[in-house]
Amino acid sequence: MSVKGKLILIAAIAVGAFAMVFGVGLVGGRYKLDAEHADEVALGAKVSLLEARRAEKDFYDRHADIYVEKVRQFVAELGEDVRTAEALEPDFAALVAEINAKAAQYEKNFLATAEVLQAMGYTREDGLRGRLRGAARQLEGHIEMTNLDEDGLLQNLLMLRRHEKNFIITHDDANMATFKADLMRLRRDIELFGAQGGSKEAGAMLVLVNEYAQAFEAYAKQDQLLRVSKSAVSDSAHELMPLVQELEHGLSTIAEDINSRIGLISSSVEIGMAILLLIAVTLTIRSITVPLARLQSYAQQVAGGDFSEVSADGFSGELESLHEDISIMVSELKVKLGFAQGVLKSIPIPSLTTDRDDKVTFVNPQMVEFTGRSGAPEGFLGWAHSRFIFDNNAETMSQQAMARGETLDQEYVFTNLAGVEIIANIVASPIHDLDGELIGSVLLCVDLTEARKQQQAIEQAHxxxxxxxxxxxxxxxxxxxxxxxxxxxxxxxxxxxxxxxxxxxxxxxxxxxxxxxxxxxxxxxxxxxxxxxxxxxxxxxxxxxxxxxxxxxxxxxxxxxxxxxxxxxxxxxxxxxxxxxxxxxxxxxxxxxxxxxxxxxxxxxxxxxxxxxxxxxxxxxxxxxxxxxxxxxxxxxxxxxxxxxxxxxxxxxxxxxxxxxxxxxxxxxxxxxxxxxxxxxxxxxxxxxxxxxxxxxxxxxxxxxxxxxxxxxxxxxxxxxxxxxxxxxxxxxxxxxxxxxxxxxxx
Missing domain, CATH: 1.10.287 (Helix Hairpins)
Incomplete structure (x- = not known):
């Protein structure tokens, strides 16, 4: 199979794996929505109950009918939430029925309490509080109008009003008993006043006192009924809250179970697809890297100077074509290198070539004789240029030519290693590859010693x-x-x-x-x-x-x-x-x-x-x-x-x-x-x-x-x-x- 086919196969496996993971995620997302809905229902039921309790306390504090309607609204929302919970999980039917019963009892007790508060009066001017306050003011006004305060009647009435206020504030029965005792004392004082000649005024005051006493007794009865109703409301709420919390806990448990199962399934599918994709990728990489390693070894062999062929077994598709192209390239390199080496060996004058580090890569026999050395030219390959020419580390013309990037042409007079004085014209030129990169230098030497001797004789005659x-x-x-x-x-x-x-x-x-x-x-x-x-x-x-x-x-x-x-x-x-x-x-x-x-x-x-x-x-x-x-x-x-x-x-x-x-x-x-x-x-x-x-x-x-x-x-x-x-x-x-x-x- 070609490399392209292998890559397409891996892509197909990856797309299939992603599609499966996406499908599992899509199905799991739907179940997660159900779980989140269950959590929202449980939270909504609890919030509805808490909002009803807050509206209840606002009604007690502010005495406004709007809070009665809010309690009814939140109790209705609580009923809707628990019915939704029953639809999500039928096993909660018994619990939902009990919650509905308790919620109905809570609403009934609260409405009864609201009716009692309405009868007692939201303010001092209406209901039983208004009646009580009106009777007390009439009695007080009659006493002041008839100017009967000399006998202490007004003082006794004010004491009664103080016990009345204490009872309204503290709801303590002891204040009720004190009120009754002072009321009897006030009646005796009025009767005594009537016996002393003021029977007409005393009879009118007794009528007002009786009205005031009846109003207070009616208010006291309603106050006692209010306390009982509030206690019933509180008990109903306390019984309802654990049931709602139990429903919330059950729905939360179901949601956690759904999320856990979805997570487990998703993780299993993802891990399985990852393992399958890893195996496919590993096999594909191995089928590509092994032939590439053989081609790399062949390239290193050619770079080292070994141009022998490599077997084509084990190559297929694009790698087989690459192997053929590399073989053709090596054949061309053999032709071009053979031509270059033939040209260098055919130069009749002393010459040598160096690499970028000024190490000798080629030297002909004429150059060995020119420097005064002896031995085969191959023995000097890899030597430093300065060591080969001067037997020291002096800078050479090849180094100067490579550094300047231009050809240098100079005439030198020197003594070679054999002790012979030589006059020579030396040409050093940098060598660049096809990309213009510096790869070395070439050095050519022309011996001018004899020519300079003849020129000197002619100059002397002249x-x-x-x-x-x-x-x-x-x-x-x-x-x-x-x-x-x-x-x-x-x-x-x-x-x-x-x-x-x-x-x-x-x-x-x-x-x-x-x-x-x-x-x-x-x-x-x-x-x-x-x-x-x-x-x-x-x-x-x-x-x-x-x-x-x-x-x-x-x-x-x-x-x-x-x-x-x-x-x-x-x-x-x-x-x-x-x-x-x-x-x-x-x-x-x-x-x-x-x-x-x-x-x-x-x-x-x-x-x-x-x-x-x-x-x-x-x-x-x-x-x-x-x-x-x-x-x-x-x-x-x-x-x-x-x-x-x-x-x-x-x-x-x-x-x-x-x-x-x-x-x-x-x-x-x-x-x-x-x-x-x-x-x-x-x-x-x-x-x-x-x-x-x-x-x-x-x-x-x-x-x-x-x-x-x-x-x-x-x-x-x-x-x-x-x-x-x-x-x-x-x-x-x-x-x-x-x-x-x-x-x-x-x-």
Whole structure:
């Protein structure tokens, strides 16, 4: 079977294995969904029961009918969940029936409790609580209206109300007994009041007392019934919760069993498919790697130089074709290597080849003789190139050629290992494979020893012939050199004379310009002297003005210092006002306390102290007004103090600034006095410069006349030097002609 067929077979096995695993996973997924549904049903049943209990407690705390509906809703959801559980697992039928019965009993008890709470009243205004509260208020109002509190009836009623509240809060029967005892006492007091002449009011109060007592007894009976109903509800819930937990545990066990079986089946199928796929892959790999190992061994054999054939047994498909291709490749290698070796052996001059490490891979007999060694060329294969040529580790031309990547061609004179001096032209070139990679180098040597000996003899004869002409050439060279040097000197002198003439003309022009500039400088210096005088006068005036400014600033600083002291006194006086206001505030406060004490004493004195109480109240009001006004004045004074302090601080900073300005103005006056002195000195120096400029103008006129005379002499010298230069150039040309004739004679 071909490799392609084997791979297709493995792929088919793998796809089949994955399909089987996928199928098992798909079926297992469905069962897992059932298991997850069972878990959700169990959890839903438990959550429904817990939500019903929470709605029950919310109803007890908040007394709202919406929580009654929530309890009914969650009990209905609990019934749906357990019916779903029964559909998933029929074995739970008995347990589901018991849960439904307990849930129905729980709902019945809760609804009964809700009816009792509704009858008792959700708030203090409705139900039995509203009736009880209304009867108590009517009785209390009647007692207050008839003004019968002198006999302690209202106090007895309030005691009854306190026992009523205690019973409602604590639900303790002891409070009920105390209530009945105080109720009997209240009835006796009312009957006693009736016997003393108030029979009509006493009869009305007894009717109200009986209504209040009946309302309380009815509320107490409902409270006792409520406690019994709540206990029944709690018992039903406590009986229902273990059943729901048992159902949850059973469904969870079923779900875990389903998941465990699905996991076991899936793992078994996956392991079986993995083993089958591993066996198929192993056999396929072995059927491919064994022939490949034989081909690898054959390739290593060829790389080692053994080109013998390998049997084709055991190869099939693509590997058989690969074996045939490798055999054809080896045949081609044998042809090409044979051609290359034949070319190397046919080279008649000394030659060798090296690998990339500069180790000898081929050497011909001529190269062995050229180096002075003896022995068969095969004995030197694998030697280092430097060891073979020089018998040391010196760098070779082959190494240089491989390092540079180019052919080197040099002539060497050296003594070989046999002691013979050799002159040779050596060519070293790098060798690259078909991919351009460096694989070694080739070295070719051409012996030039005899040729160089013949060339040396010819050169010696030529030197004897040329010796005679050398002397004539030397003489001609001396004449030509002398004439050329003379020509250069004359030409340089001519140029110098021309340059001297030109510079003299430029100097004359420059002197004329300088003369005009000196005249202008003299004129400007005179103007500057006038300006300096006017500047000095302005400086004197400025110095006077600055002095007056300094005196004015000193006066401002003195006035400002007086204002600063006045503000300090204002701060001190405002502090005194603040102390006075504080004293007034303390007096008003004490007056207020005395007025309050007087009012209290007037109240204790009764009617006799009412007039005094009115006066004390007016005094207290007056004291309060005084305190209010004092606080306002204190705030105003505090603001004045704060503003005065800020003004003092600001004036302190301003004083520092004025003092700095005073100092700067004094410095400015001193600087202006210094400037005045320098201006006077400058005016004197400008006068001196003007006088010197006039004297320099006269001297410049004399220099200009002398420069014109020098320029005329330079022109005449330049003409003479040009004629001398022409004569020397003619002499140099004749010397060059003579040197050329002698040169032709030497050739």
């Amino acid at each position: 030197q004897v012939i040329a010796a005679a002409a050398a002397d004539a050439t030397a003489i001609s060279d001396q004449i030509a050199s002398a004439s050329e040097e003379l020509s250069c000197q004359v030409e340089q002198s001519s140029k110098g004379a021309g340059a001297q003439s030109a510079k003299a003309g430029e100097t004359a022009t420059a002197m004329e310009e300088m003369n005009a500039s000196v005249l202008e400088v003299a004129h400007n210096a005179s103007d500057a002297a006038n300006v300096a005088e006017r500047t000095r006068e302005s400086a004197v005036t400025g110095s006077t003005v600055v002095g007056e400014v300094v005196d004015g600033i000193h006066g401002v600083y003195s006035d400002f210092h007086g204002v600063h002291q006045t503000m300090d006194n204002l701060c001190t006086q405002s502090d005194g006002i603040s102390d006075i206001v504080q004293v007034i505030e303390d007096i008003a406060d004490q007056t207020n306390l005395l007025a309050l004490n007087a009012a209290i004493e007037a109240a204790r004195a009764g009617d006799a102290g009412r007039g005094f109480a009115v006066v004390a109240d007016e005094v207290r009001k007056l004291a309060e007004k005084t305190m209010t006004a004092t606080k306002e004045v204190s705030g105003a004074v505090l603001s004045i103090q704060q503003a005065a302090k800020e003004t003092v601080l600001g004036m302190g900073e301003a004083g520092k600034v004025i003092e700095g300005i005073t100092t700067k103005s004094e410095e400015a006056g001193a600087s202006l006095q210094s400037i005045l002195g320098m201006v006077e000195e400058t005016s004197s120096q400008v006068q001196s410069i003007a006088s010197a400029a006039e004297e320099q103008s006269a001297a410049s006129e004399q220099v200009t006349q002398a420069t014109d005379e020098i320029n005329q002499i330079a022109i005449e010298t330049a003409d003479a030097m040009e004629q001398s230069s022409q004569a020397v150039m003619d002499l140099a040309r004749l010397a060059q002609d003579l040197k050329g004739i002698i040169g032709r004679m030497q050739v």
